Amino acid sequence: LSVVGSSMVASASDELDKSVGADFIIEPDNGVIKPQVEQAVKRAKHLEHVSDYKLLENATITTPDGKKVKDDLDAASASYAKDLRSPVIEGTLVDAFGKNAIGVPEGFAKDHKVALGDVLSVDFKEGGTAKLTVRVITSEDTAFNKGAIYLGVDTAKDYIKPDQMPQNLMMFAAAKEGQDREAYKSLKAELTTYPDVTVRDQADYKKLLEDQIGQMLNLVYGLLGLAIIVAILGVVNTLALSVVERTREIGLMRAIGLSRRQMRRMIRLESVVIALFGALLGLGLGMAWGVTAQKLLALEGLKTLEIPWPTIGAVFVGAAVVGLLAALVPAFRAGRMNVLNA
Template identity: 45%
Template sequence: TRTAPAVALLGAGVVLTLIATVVAGPLLARPLIRVLGGVFPALFGSVGRMSQRNALRNPRRTGATAAALTVGLALVGGMAVAGASMTRSVDRRIDQTLGADYIVQNRTYIPFSPEIGDRVRATAGAGVVVRQRLAAIAVRLPDGGRVETAASGYGPRLDAVSHVKYAAGNTAAALAPGHLAMDAGFARTHGVRIGSVLPAEFQGGRRARLTVAALTDQEQAEAFGLKGGLILGLGTLDRYAPGGLDSALYVNAAPGTGAGPLRARLEKTLAPYPNVQVRDQADYKKLVHDQIAVLLRLVYALLGLAIVIAVLGVVNTLALSVVERTREIGLLRAIGLARRQLRRMIRLESVVIAVFGAVLGLALGLVWGVCVQRVLALEGMTALAFPWGTIVAVVAGAAAVGVVAALLPALRASRMNVLAAIAHE
């Protein structure tokens, strides 16, 4: 499919840009640290000026020290943008397409007995109730291709509970016996037109010839593996794939019944079926948000290891720097630099290195995130979102990492014997 080459190019681009950023790190260290540490002289006087110059003293070492943090935070930034974009895309999709007051669905998405639909329909205050079923189907296309997918079957009144956009045709035509609707983009790719008759085979070997009566224009018609975005009427499914279970029920309140009272009645009706839940649009959004959040938390936990390694790298670099500058530190102490000022100087040096790595990583991560979103757009995730709160928190966290990493080297430097340090060669 068209997504596979995009994913391959994305992977190659991520690897190449990461290598380029690590290689260019020392070259970027001077201009960026001058900017990032530019406020230090104004805030901390001569101590701030020395910390900035110490970080600039060896750009190669500074770039190498920040590299681990850059890599970790680039991945964090990229995943954060991808997650935020997925969340916004799903929210937009739900707002644009879902018109039902409530959705009745199994907690684990397993189909359930039609008996539940009958009980829901008999609930006081329930108005329009539309059943949805999924059925495995194989369709032979005019270009000679064959697609194996799942078709969505709906009962009448679909327009009352869902906002389906059509490039051609309408819901009545799509749900008519022996007819189907198909995603317009998929149809165009495979030479399908309104009126095309497609040989189809359902599970169990039942064969049919279905007429394309409508073309949909849905952003996510092929999401979640449902290739072609096929929509059929329940009458067609009952004929060729009888005995199916319902995957969802879309319910609207009857005129004169509030959504709140209806939910309470539906939950009472479904009490004997603890795995079947009633959800509204907000619940549906939260469900998807939670699923995306679980994935992101797992990724962040793994990337936390990279950040721990980055902290150790900063600690090691500062410790070596303190050893190399032993005589210099002794001279600074001899001319009046207090222990507190010395510790502050080393902390500020650590902070500016850590923030440099974070800024470089986040810039790279944002580029990756935008590229990931463009790949996701091929699957219908068309919204682009930047999690600015997460980005600010990451930069602040990097500054905190710099402070923590400098604690031991700063303490060691402040405890040096001044005369022994001056005599050190």
């Protein structure tokens, strides 16, 4: 799971660097961005542009072959094409946000035989029907907005009444050249009175991804801690039984000159060998499983494999420590054994 977690973080960071052009991402903690928050964002200084991003749910799309498909639409400002560098198969992404235009993913295009220049009829759940021309077919080889259907906010406003228009789900902003720090401070200042809205730059967003995956791993590590307690008891029982079964052997070795200290050391080393053998077996199987899981995640766009060597090293060293701790009682009993009785 550490392999999977590290690979997810590394892949998401790489994808963020490659795909996200926006300097700042503005998100509400819950729900949508209120109009007053939207105005506050647009008042911030040192910004080159601000992009709206709305979700139009359950729109009905009539394809050229007459089929009706229900799907969600991503309505955004034209500048969103700079904020998210989505790979395309045909056309140009910015064209999807033009007047009466729409962009569809390659999977949708293949399933419904949609080509560049085709006209789709879109019935919005909020009311209004639009005839939109396909201006771009986007690639699904991405982890962000995979399979999204795009259109411009201005196009949506032509067919949806203002009181029916959904609020922004999130917003994006880009700073003017060389003014990133000033723009970040200005955005923070404007949104001080709205604690339920968070402004993040790309570094913050990467940290958020790491924290989310870290929380999942911490839960797993907690369960692992319980498993380690059971493992320690297992090693203690194994060694204790070994000491009892080898009573005569221990007595004989003590009789020919093995000291109590050397006897305790021998038991401890046996315990460490047991623990390290288990650790090697577990790490080998775990890394194989982690690499396999990462290959599956690669199908969703998370293509970077990262092996957490520090964690693996810590686990191996920790296993040796666990082995030493598990040997304390059996080693003490073997050292205290009466030589003649044994």
